[in-house]
Amino acid sequence: MIRRATVAVVLCGALLWAGRQPPMAQQPRVSAGERAGCEALLLTRNLTLTYAGVQTIGDGTAYCYVKGILPPAIGFHVQLPFPGDWNGRFLKWGDGGKDGDLDFADHRVAEGYAVANSNMGHDSGAEPGSSFAWNNRQAEIDFGYRAVHLTTVAGKGLVRAYYDRAPEYSYFEGCSTGGREGLMEAQRYPDDFDGIVAGAPANHYQDMNAVRVWLLQRMFRDDFTGALAFDTDGDGRFDSVRKMDLLADAVLARCDANDGITDGVIDDPLGCDFDPGRDLSNQRCPGDVDGETCFTSAQLQTIRDFHEGPSDSLERSIYAGKPIGSEREWTRLFIPYTGNRFNPGAVGLGGDHLNYLFFDEDPGVAPPNLIDPSSEVDAEAMPPQWAWWNFDIQDVHAGRGDVMRAITDAVDPDLTGMLVENDAKLLMYHGWADALVVPQPTLTYYHDVVDTTFGGDMDAARQKVRLFMAPGMGHCRGGAGPDTWDRLQPLVDWVERGAAPDALIATHQTDGVVDNERPLCAVPERAVYTGPVGGENDQTNWVAENFTCQR
Numbered sequence: 174m175i176r177r178a179t180v181a182v183v184l185c186g187a188l189l190w191a192g193r194q195p196p197m198a199q200q201p202r203v204s205a206g207e208r209a210g211c212e213a214l215l216l217t218r219n220l221t222l223t224y225a226g227v228q229t230i231g232d233g234t235a236y237c238y239v240k241g242i243l244p245p246a247i248g249f250h251v252q253l254p255f256p257g258d259w260n261g262r263f264l265k266w267g268d269g270g271k272d273g274d275l276d277f278a279d280h281r282v283a284e285g286y287a288v289a290n291s292n293m294g295h296d297s298g299a300e301p302g303s304s305f306a307w308n309n310r311q312a313e314i315d316f317g318y319r320a321v322h323l324t325t326v327a328g329k330g331l332v333r334a335y336y337d338r339a340p341e342y343s344y345f346e347g348c349s350t351g352g353r354e355g356l357m358e359a360q361r362y363p364d365d366f367d368g369i370v371a372g373a374p375a376n377h378y379q380d381m382n383a384v385r386v387w388l389l390q391r392m393f394r395d396d397f398t399g400a401l402a403f404d405t406d407g408d409g410r411f412d413s414v415r416k417m418d419l420l421a422d423a424v425l426a427r428c429d430a431n432d433g434i435t436d437g438v439i440d441d442p443l444g445c446d447f448d449p450g451r452d453l454s455n456q457r458c459p460g461d462v463d464g465e466t467c468f469t470s471a472q473l474q475t476i477r478d479f480h481e482g483p484s485d486s487l488e489r490s491i492y493a494g495k496p497i498g499s500e501r502e503w504t505r506l507f508i509p510y511t512g513n514r515f516n517p518g519a520v521g522l523g524g525d526h527l528n529y530l531f532f533d534e535d536p537g538v539a540p541p542n543l544i545d546p547s548s549e550v551d552a553e554a555m556p557p558q559w560a561w562w563n564f565d566i567q568d569v570h571a572g573r574g575d576v577m578r579a580i581t582d583a584v585d586p587d588l589t590g591m592l593v594e595n596d597a598k599l600l601m602y603h604g605w606a607d608a609l610v611v612p613q614p615t616l617t618y619y620h621d622v623v624d625t626t627f628g629g630d631m632d633a634a635r636q637k638v639r640l641f642m643a644p645g646m647g648h649c650r651g652g653a654g655p656d657t658w659d660r661l662q663p664l665v666d667w668v669e670r671g672a673a674p675d676a677l678i679a680t681h682q683t684d685g686v687v688d689n690e691r692p693l694c695a696v697p698e699r700a701v702y703t704g705p706v707g708g709e710n711d712q713t714n715w716v717a718e719n720f721t722c723q724r
Contacts, residue, residue, distance in 0.1 A: 201235040203227050207255050210335070211237035217334055220327055230279035234258070239331055240275075247315055249291040249324045250275050251331050252282045260285030263332050263340035264661075265325050265366070267347015267354050272316075273297025273305065278346075281661070287340065289328030293320045302521075306529040307538065307556075313530065317580035321354045322362050342668060346661050348372030348649040349610060352601075356583035356618075359599055363590030368598040368668040370660050373649050375610045376583040376618065379531055379574045380492040384483060385523035386561045387491075388507060391478045393546055393562070399475040401503070402510040403465040411510040413465050420468075420476065421500040423452050428497065434702055434709045436689065438645035438654040439498035441699070442605055443613070447497050449476040479503065485570040492614070499608035502647050506608055515544050527564050533576040536563075586621035592637040593626065599638040600664045600674070602693070604646030606654065612642065619696060631697065639695040641677050655679035655689050676700070678717045689715045694722035 208227055214237070215225040221242045228238040237253040253259075264286040266278040272293040281288050294315025295305035306313045325343075333339050345355050345366045352374030358365050375381055392400055401420070402411035428445035429435050439445055450473055458467035468476075482494035495503065509515045525539040537559030542548050546562040568574065591597045601619060603612040619640040627634040645654020656679060663674040676692030689712070692700050702709045704719025 201229060201233050203235050207235075207237075210256075211239075211253070214239055214331065214335060217331070220330065228252075230282055232283060234283055236282055237335065241327065243291075243320070243323045243327060245311060247291050247294045247320045247323060248275060248296070249289065249320075249327060251328050252277065252279075252288045253331065253335050254282055254285055254287065256336055258285055259287060259336060261341040262286050262665075263329055263343040264288045265321065265328065265343075265345045265358075266290045267345065267351020268293055269348070269350050271297065271303055271305075272350060273300065281346075286344075287328070287332050287336075289324050289331075291320045291324040302525045302539075303529040304525065304538070306535075308535055313577065313580055316530075318354075318357045318361055321358060322365065325358075325362075325365050342367045342665075344661065344664065344668075345369040345371075346664075348660075349375055352376070352610075353378060353581075353583050355599075359588050359591045360583055360585045363588070363595050363597070366591075366597060367595075368600070368664045369591075370600050370602075370664050372602045372660065373604060373607055373610045373612070374583070374601070374615060374618075377492065377614050378581040378583075379578045380569060381610060382523050382526040383531065383564070383566060383569050383574065384492040386527055386564050387483045387566045388479065389520065389524070389561060390564070390566075391475060392507070392509065395471070397509075398469070399471040399478075401472055401475055401508050403463065405465060410515075412512075414504045414508055414510055414512065415465055416468065416472070417500060417504045417508065419456055419466060420449075420453070423447075423456070424497055424500055427452050432644075432702075434715075436653075436710070436712075436715065438689075439605070440644040442496040442498050445497045447480075449473045449480075479507075483566050485567055487570075489570060491566065491569050493611050495608045496605055496611055496613065498645065499606040499611075499647070502606065502608035502652070509544065520544055524561050527561055528559055530581070531574045531577055532568075533573070584618065586618065586625040588622055588626045588638070597637075598664060598667050600641075600667070601639070602641040602643060602660075602677070604643045604648065604652060604654070604656070606645050606652045607648045609648040616640070616642065616696070635695065636673070639674065641674075641693045641695055642699075643679060643693050644700075645681075646679075653681070655681045655691055655693070657682065658693075676717075676722050688712060690717050691715065691720045692717050692722055698722040698724050 211227055212225050215222050222239060224240040226238060227235050229235050240250045242248055264281055266276055266288050273295050274292055274297055276290045278288045294312050343366045345358055347355050352371040353376045355369045355371030356374050356376045359369055401416050403413045404411050405413050424447050427447045428439050431444060432440035453468050456467050458464050458469045461469050463469050480494045483491045485491060520543050524543040528539045529535055537557035540550050540558050540560050550558045550560045603615040605612055622638060623631055623634040643654060646652045646656040650656045658677045658679045663677055666672040667674060676694050679693050680687045681689040694700050700720040701723045703721045704714045708714045
């Protein structure tokens, strides 16, 4: 049976008389000793702290909150449960995007973790996007790796000062940029943590951002002839993305049942042989004249570009394409149309990256309008302007991004220091339908770690590092497949009790109701339906016990 979410209904009493205000929420009781012990941290002699005081989280739990600065510009904070609430563990909470703010992990504080986080060395309110890195090598280094490590050191120091003892265990948890941070820590600072959770790691950082720009160039080329949206009323603005639904449906029709279950999820995109020329042949535009519910030759090429990714002049792949099965995510992330105000995620996330974070010497600041390649870019201004449409994808393999790659990329597969010498654990995961940070490089990196750190011995590697691929899951969460589980607890059980996770039990919900549940198996295993014969397409059978991890 599919488990249904419990809906709690809270009935509020009526006010006793007109004009009476509802009572204030009851404040948590904080003893004078708890308050004084927290505020005393402000006098810590070996850290620059700007605040220490009692704060509360959503459920009313009080804790000690500390903020500080790590010179020259790393802002950090630590959430410290009161001594009686602390579980003895330290957690460095990962970041997202280009960050530039302080992120809270209230749910982990409620569980008893002492949690630290930083702004990665810059404030997005003053320097949005990638602009913080304009001719600023220190900011680039802080963003690349220094901020996470120093925040970890400072956070552990505050833990010792507050609780009068070091943490029993130290963990890192992050996804996307946070996943990159986790792998960077594993490679550069192998003694910082006893265990790391690294989800959807953007560790091939420079190639990934270069390809985002290449895709923009492909969609914007020749006055949008290859765009996957349509202008229904002729006003010059794309307002329909029905093509994307047609594409996604065609992909599912081709490969959804490959795993033996028809559930709207492609379990193995690498095993899907979708060909837009063949599988969309019945939806070609007559006379190659664009229409709302058909595809032109140029649009079929755009689809190939998305799926295959770019290659250099020697036909060497630069970065993997979008996984088959991720097409519904393209609309939100990449396709310019009125629904996202012509500012798709690729522009918002990557449109200024190459200006500031790719080249050794920054070519110029981004122009005000990032979505109009016909707009004038003033290269003689002070500072000069430079736009993404000036980029040449050949610069990637030509080495023009190598200096920044050494700062931001976390692709070294030798994790001997962390996994062997420090005897720590690494738990990785990635969604197979992730269009933003594609999953194929993560799978390749995992096998590289097995080969480099463990001499190709998969069984030995699985004692220290495991990768879980989530069919149908998008970037960190979301998508048609099961995407919800506690990211941290399986690692804690592995580190502290030796209970290695063979599978993560994940669920998918629609309108608050669980409608799909299954194990996410550790590579090289995958979940195979072993439930009632003939019941594989019955949704009530999509529960964990009806699937088995098999090689």
